[in-house]
Amino acid sequence: MGVQEQYPFDVEAARADFPILDRKVGGDPETPGEGPGDDTPLVYLDNAATSHTPDPVVDAIADYYRGYNANVHRGIHQLSQEASVAYEEAHDTVADFVGADGREEIIFTKNTTEAMNLVAYAWGLEELGPGDNVVLSEMEHHASLVTWQQIGKRTGADVRFVEVTDEGYLDMNHAAELIDDDTEMVSVVHVSNALGTINPIAELADLAHDHDALIFADAAQSVPNRPVDVKALDVDFLAFSGHKMCGPTGIGALYGRESLLDEMQPYLYGGDMIRRVSFEDSTWEDLPWKFEAGTPSIAQGIGFAAAIEYLEAIGMERIEAHEDLLAAYAYDELAAIDGVEIYGPPGDDRGGLVSFNVDGVHAHDLSSILNDYGIAIRAGDHCTQPLHDELGISASARASFYLYNTVEEIDALVDAVGEARDLFV
Amino acid sequence: MGLGSDMYRQQILDHYKNPRNYGELEDPDFTHVGENPSCGDTIQMEVALDDAEETIEAVRFTGDGCAISMASASMLSERLHGMSVDELDALDTDDITEMLGVDISPMRVKCAVLGRQVAQDGAKIHRGELDPDRTRTKTEE
């Protein structure tokens, strides 16, 4: 029986919503569509970097610009009212999607990185000092690693890293050692964008809360492809990016417990976030607007909500099952190639991505060669440089999947990896 | 086929697998290291000059990176022997692609020119034209 028969939903029907998947690549990038080699079908396996945008989301954005483009919260006129309602309701959609109590707990940011910085500045600079510590993991993305590292330097707080085991899991014994009564924040990636590891966030939340610390989950690689519920994970903060989940760039969300957000001072000042301003002082708008200074990314916020509606129509359990199936298949097929080393947990226990190296072939060369086959993968350190140092490698290749990827595309990847290896031996 | 596989002609693969002048010099006049921040490729170039400091007498390099950056550094190390310092200064990207003898896809030009950039910056620092503390050799075209 073909693996295709186990698809949890109609993948071909979903693909039809993404016209970009039909485009051809190859040839001279300066003159696309004109040269020989322009006839290679695209195989897009760089979804952990950014996902594609389905027609209903593009339409929602176009509808806003064509039909009710206006600034939000400022006009009494009808267009402003329509835009304000759509933009505000987008917060409700996001809140429902991750199980938050309401829009008060959802702050729109530019992306995960900005959400992380918001908490680091608004909470970290205020609350941290010498003697305190922040606990991260060795597999953090630079978005959290660099941010807390620098906040640590500015406040004098110690920044600690939970080790990763040889199998690519977090060493939970080490976590239990590091998290102590001086820990103020535990900030850990939910699904690793480099190893594919699914970290036990709820367990870490227990550890953190036992020591009166807060926990922040970087959910950039989990919210797009599995059901995520902030209550079930028991997190205090959680962040994700719209562009990795069928939405546009320029929009992401920070979930924060309302009681914490209430206590926190704003991170950006300006219009839209104030209630009353005099020359001497100002007071702040209610949540979440207190943290959304200036004209926000309105079209992107509306597109973000449309993306969530798109994903929910397919069903997050089904998307997760599809990714599990592709990850396990890709893991086994790649592992069967001579000279391929895969990083992270086994194929049946990981998110929808596989990072690997081919003996004797640098990841950049591999990626260049795969590009000739129309295959888009990522090569580099995937913004996890210290983790790559720990692994003793300077770069790796990463294939990452999404709801529209197919087994045939993984077969194409596997064949091309074999060709690349043959070229170099 | 597009540009990708064409880049990996025999000569490139040969220099990648058997890099020439790989290692370090006993007594270099200058040593310089550079990396490509976007991809992590690192190259160190060591250069010995004649007494007049006008001509390159010996070159060694070490590094870690892709076939394009390593092969380019290897081929450059051969080219630099006997070259004048002025000629080194004048080397541009076209000279490097010509030396490689293949079309380099736009995303990979940075890799191809890393070795040249390291050698040129090293020479400038040696002459006091660049402040070593403020030079982080990055290859940006």
Ligand SMILES: Cc1ncc(COP(=O)(O)O)c(C=O)c1O
């Ligand atoms: C785990 C993880 N965290 C954070 C980020 C940063 O996301 P963004 O660049 O959208 O801020 C990414 C993706 O690049 C990621 O994979």
